[in-house]
Amino acid sequence: xxxxxxxxxxxxIVPLAEYPQTASNHWSELVELFANLRDxxxxxFSLEEAYGYFEDAVGSAPQxxxxxxxxxxxxxxxxxxxxxxxxxxxxxxxxxxxxxxxFLGAYQRFRLDFEKHEEDELKLILDAMDDDLGVGD
Numbered sequence: 522x523x524x525x526x527x528x529x530x531x532x533x534i535v536p537l538a539e540y541p542q543t544a545s546n547h548w549s550e551l552v553e554l555f556a557n558l559r560d561x562x563x564x565x566f567s568l569e570e571a572y573g574y575f576e577d578a579v580g581s582a583p584q585x586x587x588x589x590x591x592x593x594x595x596x597x598x599x600x601x602x603x604x605x606x607x608x609x610x611x612x613x614x615x616x617x618x619x620x621x622x623x624f625l626g627a628y629q630r631f632r633l634d635f636e637k638h639e640e641d642e643l644k645l646i647l648d649a650m651d652d653d654l655g656v657g658d
Contacts, residue, residue: 527565530558531632538628541621548615552607555628559600559607562635566596569642588645595638602631 534554537547544551570593606628613620 523561523565523568527558527561530554530561534558534628538625541618541625544621544625545615545618548610548613548621552610555603555607555610559603562600562603566600569593570596585645585649588641592638592642592645599631599635599638602634606631 534551536543537551537554538544606624609624613624615621
């Protein structure tokens, strides 16, 4: 449910944040979406850390512990970034295409960093499963 909700927020932001003019026309909606994304991301990271998604993967493949710790260590920076974006979104002047473009650029950088992080987490889990189950038997 958490992953589905998170993906829903990210997908709802995409068409509104693609172009500065579109973003300007839907800025109040974007402000709300960024706040919701911040809250959902806090929940997402808390669940990953509290319910041991990493521990399950690493328990079956201890050699992956360094990678798991590195990924877990990215959570605070990613959350700080989306928290700051959510806070700054309400301060953007919608009559300033420069401010909007700068903000959207920062959001796009966050989005790319977050997507890479999620891909790396999935790869870690799949690598752990491969080690646990044995590939090529």
